Amino acid sequence: MGRKSPNWDSTGLKRGPWTPEEDQKLLAYVQHHGHGSWRSLPQKAGLQRCGKSCRLRWTNYLRPDIKRGKFTLQEDQTIIQLHALLGNRWSSIAAHLPKRTDNEIKNYWNTHLKKRLAKMGVDPVTHKLQKAILGSAIAGTTTIDPKNLSNLSHVAQWETARLQAEARLVRESKSRGGHHQNDHIHQLDNSDHQLLHTDQFDTKFSRTASRPRCLDILRACQTLVLPNLIKNGDENEYDPGYGLLSFDNGGSYSSKNINTPTVSTTMGFEGQYCDDHEQSDLFEVLNNQGTTGYEAGDNNNNGWIREVSNSYGNNAIGFCGSDRGDHDDHEVNKKYWDEVLKFLSF
DNA sequence: AACACCGTCAACCGCGAGCCA
DNA sequence: CTGGCTCGCGGTTGACGGTGT
Numbered sequence: 296m297g298r299k300s301p302n303w304d305s306t307g308l309k310r311g312p313w314t315p316e317e318d319q320k321l322l323a324y325v326q327h328h329g330h331g332s333w334r335s336l337p338q339k340a341g342l343q344r345c346g347k348s349c350r351l352r353w354t355n356y357l358r359p360d361i362k363r364g365k366f367t368l369q370e371d372q373t374i375i376q377l378h379a380l381l382g383n384r385w386s387s388i389a390a391h392l393p394k395r396t397d398n399e400i401k402n403y404w405n406t407h408l409k410k411r412l413a414k415m416g417v418d419p420v421t422h423k424l425q426k427a428i429l430g431s432a433i434a435g436t437t438t439i440d441p442k443n444l445s446n447l448s449h450v451a452q453w454e455t456a457r458l459q460a461e462a463r464l465v466r467e468s469k470s471r472g473g474h475h476q477n478d479h480i481h482q483l484d485n486s487d488h489q490l491l492h493t494d495q496f497d498t499k500f501s502r503t504a505s506r507p508r509c510l511d512i513l514r515a516c517q518t519l520v521l522p523n524l525i526k527n528g529d530e531n532e533y534d535p536g537y538g539l540l541s542f543d544n545g546g547s548y549s550s551k552n553i554n555t556p557t558v559s560t561t562m563g564f565e566g567q568y569c570d571d572h573e574q575s576d577l578f579e580v581l582n583n584q585g586t587t588g589y590e591a592g593d594n595n596n597n598g599w600i601r602e603v604s605n606s607y608g609n610n611a612i613g614f615c616g617s618d619r620g621d622h623d624d625h626e627v628n629k630k631y632w633d634e635v636l637k638f639l640s641f
Numbered sequence: 642a643a644c645a646c647c648g649t650c651a652a653c654c655g656c657g658a659g660c661c662a
Numbered sequence: 663c664t665g666g667c668t669c670g671c672g673g674t675t676g677a678c679g680g681t682g683t
Binding site for chain 1: 647648649651652653654
């Protein structure tokens with residue numbers, strides 16, 4: 296494929312396409328010594344390249360854990376959904392696609408997916424159906440394949456949830472005077488705090504201000520709460536309906552009756568409880584991803600997730616069968632919970 | 642056959658964040 | 663606190679192959 300013609304910059308370093316010999320030198324050096332400082336690597340490896348060029352060549356091409364070739368349908372869908380959620384954060388998207396590089400995904404998006412969405416009448420930036428097309432469809436002058444319409448609507452809903460959450464985050468960060476993103480875990484115990492202040496946590500939770508916080512909360516559940524339960528031998532309390540996934544605004548229904556940290560204490564609001572926006576964001580995201588179970592205020596067991604506010608006088612979220620006395624069915628709850636996490640690519 | 646145009650994607654550029662002295 | 667250095671990220675470029683005229 297396309298390559299820039301080889302040339303040399305003013306400092307005598309080579310630019311442009313890599314030769315097989317150069318690849319071999321770089322590969323052999325990194326496999327033997329690791330890359331260490333990229334700046335000093337070229338000299339040590341006998342390459343007349345700048346460190347940046349070497350790093351790029353390694354991360355985008357030579358690294359052994361790279362999958363090349365055609366993207367699968369599953370990968371296409373993942374990229375589209377993540378793009379709706381994360382925007383052009385290619386490295387974050389790549390983190391969800393094992394063996395694909397951010398550069399590859401970015402190129403694939405720009406050359407294939409963006410055009411495909413546009414063709415289907417979806418704005419690739421907003422992931423919303425273009426008004427003109429929707430309008431003409433409604434007027435009957437344009438027909439849209441119902442299957443596509445369903446997919447597009449799904450994608451658009453994700454984006455709507457994302458935009459709402461982002462807007463609220465901006466509002467909050469302004470009104471709270473720029474509190475640290477980790478504020479929302481202030482009520483966890485010391486061991487949780489230690490766990491939180493790892494690079495992994497910082498990368499996942501702190502550095503991306505625009506991610507809907509409800510996703511952080513779900514991550515927090517999995518990263519913080521479950522390991523604690525297992526550590527304490529309490530995994531039988533792995534009951535999203537009562538504990539892990541209780542969005543508790545107060546009132547009689549509460550997870551406080553089990554001896555585990557609860558999500559409601561990790562929300563980042565002053566005081567202990569989440570607010571309605573926070574809860575509805577999560578509902579929206581989970582519901583929009585295609586599960587059919589959530590019905591606000593509905594206590595009939597007809598899906599995965601539901602609000603239980605009307606029967607308990609507060610705002611909580613539970614899985615079917617987990618909030619009306621049959622909460623002993625841990626296996627079922629765990630299954631639902633795992634499915635949600637899996638879908639959200641945790 | 643010759644030329645123009647288009648699509649692809651490896652490679653480059655510039656910026657910003659983190660780290661450290 | 664500051665400034666220099668390094669690295670990673672997202673946007674952009676441009677060579678090359680394919681296709682159309």
